[in-house]
Amino acid sequence: VGTGSGVVTYRVAANPHYQERTGGLTVADQSFTVTQSGVPCTYRLSAPGSSHGEAEDAGEVVLATGADCPWSVLNPNEWITVTSQTNGTGPALLSYWVARNDGPARSGTFFVAGLPFVVKQERGLRGARLGDLVIESGQTACLPVLLERHGGEGMARWSVCYDTNLLTFASARPSSGIAGEALAVDTSQVAQGRVGFAWSVPAAGSAGAGTQSVATVCFRAANVPGPMTSVARFCDQPVPRDVSDIFGRHVVVDYADATVQVTGECTLGVSLNAAQFAWTTDTSAPWACETEVSHDGFDAAQSAAIADGQSSSLKLTIDGPGTLSFWWKVSSETNNDRLRLYVNDSEQARISGEVDWEWRTFTLPSGSQALRWKYSKNGSLVDGQDRGWVDEVLFTPEGVVAAPVITRQPASQFVIAQSAVTFAVGASGSPPLSYQWRFNATNLTDDGNVSGATTATLSLSSAQAAQQGAYSVVVSNAAGSVTSSNALLKVGSSLTEVEFTPTVGPTAPVLSVQPVSQDVAPGADILFDAAAGGTGPLSYQWQFNGLDLVDGDAVSGATSPALALWNVQAAQQGTYRVVVRNAYSWALSSNAVLRVIPAITLAEALDTPGRVWLSGGYSPWVGQRAVNHDGLDAAQSGALPDRQTNWIETAVLGPAAVTFWWKVSSEANHDRLRFYLDGVEQANISGEAGWVWLACDLTNTSQVVRWAYTKDSRGTAGLNMGWVDQVQFAPLAPLITRQPISQTADQGALVTLSVADNGTAPINYQWRLNGLKLLDSPNVSGATLGRLILSNAQPAQAGTYSVMVMNGGGRVLSTAAVLSVFAGQPLAKALNATTNLWGTGWTTGGDAPWVIQTSVTHDAVNAAQSGVIAD
Structure with missing residues (x-):
C-alpha cells in the first residue's frame, strides 16, 4: 500500500513441475500476469538392456524421472511383450516377457520415453552334425553324430542315408558318456542305404550343455581302386528326425551332413590309367602313384627319389603287335639326368631338362615286348624336381581301332x-x-x-x-x-586395333574390368562382374565352361554385367566368362575360375584326420586357411565378447605325448589362450604371440585335452582370437624302472637277467652282449623279451649285458650288467673222490651234463649239480 509512484517487487517460488504455470497480481487496480517455466523432464533407465536364455522368461527395468513427467512405451517386437502399463507419469517399474526362442540368437529393442532398452536372447536352435568320414578302401571307420545341447535334451531320433556302392553299415554305439544313455538302431532299410537311430538319456543325465558326440556310427568301405567322395546325410527313413527335452517338448534343429571320402589304393596301374596290365617297378627305387603332377588332372606315376649314379624304372611286359601311346614329362638337370623309354632293352626315346607333358606313340612288333621307363642320374648336379612322370598309357593291339x-x-x-x-x-x-x-x-x-x-x-x-x-x-x-x-x-x-584400342568412329566392345577368380565354401552367394566400353548398345552373355548360362533358381544376371550365383555347390565350380557384343564386334573376357572348397573340419585344420573334436562355449572354433603354421589351415577361435570363453577339446588314450603349435592376438595379460589337461591349466599365452611350439606328456590312460580362448571385462585388443595347428599325439618313450643286475654264476648254472619299464605299448626289447645283439639259441632264450635266460651258462658268455627298450615314442638303453662265469672243475674234485667204486674216472651224460658249482654244497666248498633239463 502506498501513494505516488513506486516500485513493486515480487518473488516466485521454484516450480517443481515440468508444466509451465501462470499467476497474477493486481496493482492499483491494474492486472499483472507472471508466467513461470516448468522443469525439463529427464529420463533414465536402470540398465541399457538385458540378456535371457532360450526359454520364455520375464524381466524388469526401472524408469527414473520427475514426479509428473509423462512417458510411453513403444515395442515393435512380436516376441517381447510389455506386461506392465505402457504409458504413465513419474517413476515406474516396467516388466516384460520374452517368448521361447527356437531359432538363432536374437535381439530386440523397445523404447521407454524414447530411451532404447535392448533385449538379447540366446540361440534356441540346436545343431546336429555328422562328422566327416575318411576311410580306406575295404576298411571300417566311424563317424560321430554331434548334437548341440542346451540342457534338458532327453531324446534324439534320426536316420542316416548313405551310398551303398561305397559304404556298408557295420555298427553303432552311444558315445556321450552319460550314465544310463541308450541307443536303439533300426536296420530294416540298410539294403537301401538307410539306418535309423533313437538316442535317450534319463532325466538325471539331461542337464549337460555344449556340443557333444551322442553316437558313433561305423561303416565298412567298399573296395575301390582310387579316391571316391560321397555324402552321408541326415534323413527321415526309417526313423524321422526329432529332438525333444525330458518334458516331451520338441526343439528346432539345424542338421548338417558329412562328407565321406573313400581312399582306395592308388596303384601304379590306376595312376597310369592302365590297371588291366601287370606293372612292376624297382624294389629299391620304386615308381609310385602321386596326385600333385598329372596330365589327366587326377594322378600319374612318378619316379623315386634317387642319388647320383642311380636309376628308377617302371616296367611292363606286353604282347605285340600293337601301338603304344602315353604322356610323359621330366624335370631334371638338362642333358645329364634323363627319362628314357626302352623296348627290349633298346632305347626308343629320351627327354631331359624341363619338358612338359608330351604325347608319344610307338609301334610294337609281334611277340613279347619288355617296356621300361627309366629315370637315371649321372654324377653331376641336381636341378629341377629331379623326377620323371608317365600318365595315360594306352596300348592298342593291331586290328583294334583306338579312339582319337x-x-x-x-x-x-x-x-x-x-x-x-x-x-x-x-x-x-x-x-x-x-x-x-x-x-x-x-x-x-x-x-x-x-x-x-x-x-x-x-x-x-x-x-x-x-x-x-x-x-x-x-x-x-x-x-x-x-x-x-x-x-x-x-x-x-x-x-x-589388334590390341583393341580404336580411337575414332564406332568401336568394338572392350573389357575394362575382368571377372576375378574366387574360392568359396559350399552354400555361399557370389558375384562375378565385368565392365566394358564401346559403341552402345552393349549386350552381355555369361558362360559356364563355354556354355551360355540362363537365369534360374541359382543364377541371376546371366545377360547383365554382373552374374550372381546363389547357394553355390560343387557342381558349379568351373570356368566363368562373359561375351560382350555390339553391332560392330564382340569381346570375350578372361576366364574366372570358381572353386567350391568344402568347409574345413576341426580334424582337418588340426592335422588329426579321423579324430573327434568338440567345440563349445560362446561361439564355436572353426577351421580356416587365412592364419596357419603349416601353410595350409588351422583352427581359430570364434568371435567373443567380454567375460566369455570358447574351446575345443578331444579325448586321448594314454600314456602319450601331445605336441602342437599355437598363436594368439589379444589384450596382453588379460585375454588368453589356455591349454588344459583334464581341466587343469598347463600353459597360456597372451598379447601378440607368434607361433609357439609346446609339448606335454599325458600320463593317464584316458584324458581330455582342451584349448580355450578366454576374455575378461577389460576390453579388446589385437584380433581377439587364438589359433592352434599341427596337433600330434605320439606314444611316450619307454622309461626303465628297474635296471638289469650284475651277477656271478658257476659254469652250467641258470642265469636270468631282467628289466622293468613302463611306456606306451607295444614295447620291444633287444638284449646285447658286449654291444652285439643276442639271438635265441638252445642255450639262450628271451633275447627280444624283457627277461633274458641263459640255461647253461658258460665262460664264453661272461661279459657286459644291456637291453634296448623301444616303442613308437622312442628308445632307451639300460645300464650295463656284468656277468661273471666261474669255469667248471673236475667232477672228482666236486665229489671229493678221484675215482668211483669201479676205479674208473667220473663221466656225465644225458640231455644236460652235471657240473661243478659252489652255490649248494655239503662241505661248504663245492658239489656236483645236475644240468637243466626240460620235461
Whole structure:
C-alpha cells in the first residue's frame, strides 16, 4: 500500500513441475500476469538392456524421472511383450516377457520415453552334425553324430542315408558318456542305404550343455581302386528326425551332413590309367602313384627319389603287335639326368631338362615286348624336381581301332586384317582320322579364303573382321570322336586395333574390368562382374565352361554385367566368362575360375584326420586357411565378447605325448589362450604371440585335452582370437624302472637277467652282449623279451649285458650288467673222490651234463649239480 509512484517487487517460488504455470497480481487496480517455466523432464533407465536364455522368461527395468513427467512405451517386437502399463507419469517399474526362442540368437529393442532398452536372447536352435568320414578302401571307420545341447535334451531320433556302392553299415554305439544313455538302431532299410537311430538319456543325465558326440556310427568301405567322395546325410527313413527335452517338448534343429571320402589304393596301374596290365617297378627305387603332377588332372606315376649314379624304372611286359601311346614329362638337370623309354632293352626315346607333358606313340612288333621307363642320374648336379612322370598309357593291339586323342591343341591368334592365318591340331588314334574344323560351332567348308577345313591344318588366306571368333576341330575315326579346345582369332586393321584400342568412329566392345577368380565354401552367394566400353548398345552373355548360362533358381544376371550365383555347390565350380557384343564386334573376357572348397573340419585344420573334436562355449572354433603354421589351415577361435570363453577339446588314450603349435592376438595379460589337461591349466599365452611350439606328456590312460580362448571385462585388443595347428599325439618313450643286475654264476648254472619299464605299448626289447645283439639259441632264450635266460651258462658268455627298450615314442638303453662265469672243475674234485667204486674216472651224460658249482654244497666248498633239463 502506498501513494505516488513506486516500485513493486515480487518473488516466485521454484516450480517443481515440468508444466509451465501462470499467476497474477493486481496493482492499483491494474492486472499483472507472471508466467513461470516448468522443469525439463529427464529420463533414465536402470540398465541399457538385458540378456535371457532360450526359454520364455520375464524381466524388469526401472524408469527414473520427475514426479509428473509423462512417458510411453513403444515395442515393435512380436516376441517381447510389455506386461506392465505402457504409458504413465513419474517413476515406474516396467516388466516384460520374452517368448521361447527356437531359432538363432536374437535381439530386440523397445523404447521407454524414447530411451532404447535392448533385449538379447540366446540361440534356441540346436545343431546336429555328422562328422566327416575318411576311410580306406575295404576298411571300417566311424563317424560321430554331434548334437548341440542346451540342457534338458532327453531324446534324439534320426536316420542316416548313405551310398551303398561305397559304404556298408557295420555298427553303432552311444558315445556321450552319460550314465544310463541308450541307443536303439533300426536296420530294416540298410539294403537301401538307410539306418535309423533313437538316442535317450534319463532325466538325471539331461542337464549337460555344449556340443557333444551322442553316437558313433561305423561303416565298412567298399573296395575301390582310387579316391571316391560321397555324402552321408541326415534323413527321415526309417526313423524321422526329432529332438525333444525330458518334458516331451520338441526343439528346432539345424542338421548338417558329412562328407565321406573313400581312399582306395592308388596303384601304379590306376595312376597310369592302365590297371588291366601287370606293372612292376624297382624294389629299391620304386615308381609310385602321386596326385600333385598329372596330365589327366587326377594322378600319374612318378619316379623315386634317387642319388647320383642311380636309376628308377617302371616296367611292363606286353604282347605285340600293337601301338603304344602315353604322356610323359621330366624335370631334371638338362642333358645329364634323363627319362628314357626302352623296348627290349633298346632305347626308343629320351627327354631331359624341363619338358612338359608330351604325347608319344610307338609301334610294337609281334611277340613279347619288355617296356621300361627309366629315370637315371649321372654324377653331376641336381636341378629341377629331379623326377620323371608317365600318365595315360594306352596300348592298342593291331586290328583294334583306338579312339582319337588330341595331342596338340590349336592356338589362339591376333592378326592384322588380310593376314594369312593357320590353325593346326595334333591327334593320335587308329587311322584313318578325319577332321572337321568349326567356326563359332558351325562346320567350315573350303572356299576362296578357307582351305583345309577337313584336314589337320586349317588355313585362312586373307583374314577378315567377319572371321574373328572361336575355331575348333572335331577329330574322328571308327572308334569315336574328340573335340579340341577353342582357339580364338581376333582381326584388326592395324596393330592398334589388334590390341583393341580404336580411337575414332564406332568401336568394338572392350573389357575394362575382368571377372576375378574366387574360392568359396559350399552354400555361399557370389558375384562375378565385368565392365566394358564401346559403341552402345552393349549386350552381355555369361558362360559356364563355354556354355551360355540362363537365369534360374541359382543364377541371376546371366545377360547383365554382373552374374550372381546363389547357394553355390560343387557342381558349379568351373570356368566363368562373359561375351560382350555390339553391332560392330564382340569381346570375350578372361576366364574366372570358381572353386567350391568344402568347409574345413576341426580334424582337418588340426592335422588329426579321423579324430573327434568338440567345440563349445560362446561361439564355436572353426577351421580356416587365412592364419596357419603349416601353410595350409588351422583352427581359430570364434568371435567373443567380454567375460566369455570358447574351446575345443578331444579325448586321448594314454600314456602319450601331445605336441602342437599355437598363436594368439589379444589384450596382453588379460585375454588368453589356455591349454588344459583334464581341466587343469598347463600353459597360456597372451598379447601378440607368434607361433609357439609346446609339448606335454599325458600320463593317464584316458584324458581330455582342451584349448580355450578366454576374455575378461577389460576390453579388446589385437584380433581377439587364438589359433592352434599341427596337433600330434605320439606314444611316450619307454622309461626303465628297474635296471638289469650284475651277477656271478658257476659254469652250467641258470642265469636270468631282467628289466622293468613302463611306456606306451607295444614295447620291444633287444638284449646285447658286449654291444652285439643276442639271438635265441638252445642255450639262450628271451633275447627280444624283457627277461633274458641263459640255461647253461658258460665262460664264453661272461661279459657286459644291456637291453634296448623301444616303442613308437622312442628308445632307451639300460645300464650295463656284468656277468661273471666261474669255469667248471673236475667232477672228482666236486665229489671229493678221484675215482668211483669201479676205479674208473667220473663221466656225465644225458640231455644236460652235471657240473661243478659252489652255490649248494655239503662241505661248504663245492658239489656236483645236475644240468637243466626240460620235461
